């Protein structure tokens with residue numbers, strides 16, 4: 001009597017383990033990140049003026065927010081543009097801040113085609129974030 005009761009308990013325990021194991025493996029494993037590494041220090045949005053992008057003088061308007069969503073002021077903002085084909089000089093520019101967190105970079109699209117633009121924001125404490133944007137320039 002006592003033996004079969006133990007066996008029954010053991011079977012129930014085994015069944016629970018099995019069900020738990022199955023349920024667990026069907027769900028994605030949660031990834032736990034340290035609080036500081038989950039968000040970049042800055043969120044960077046870039047747009048061109050004028051758009052659509054055309055060959056000639058232009059501006060890059062860079063809007064930078066802190067990780068907590070407030071305008072990121074007092075940064076050094078720069079951009080480097082390269083075309084996707086070899087043999088062209090990069091276009092470089094430095095931003096000046098207008099409205100808080102809004103930086104305007106005088107720019108020049110020197111050729112129509114596909115560009116890769118790296119926009120880098122740097123804080124006085126050395127924090128640096130680079131955002132890469134792909135831009136197609138029309139002739």
Ligand SMILES: [Cu+2]
Pocket residue numbers: 083085088111113
């Ligand atoms: Cu080119």
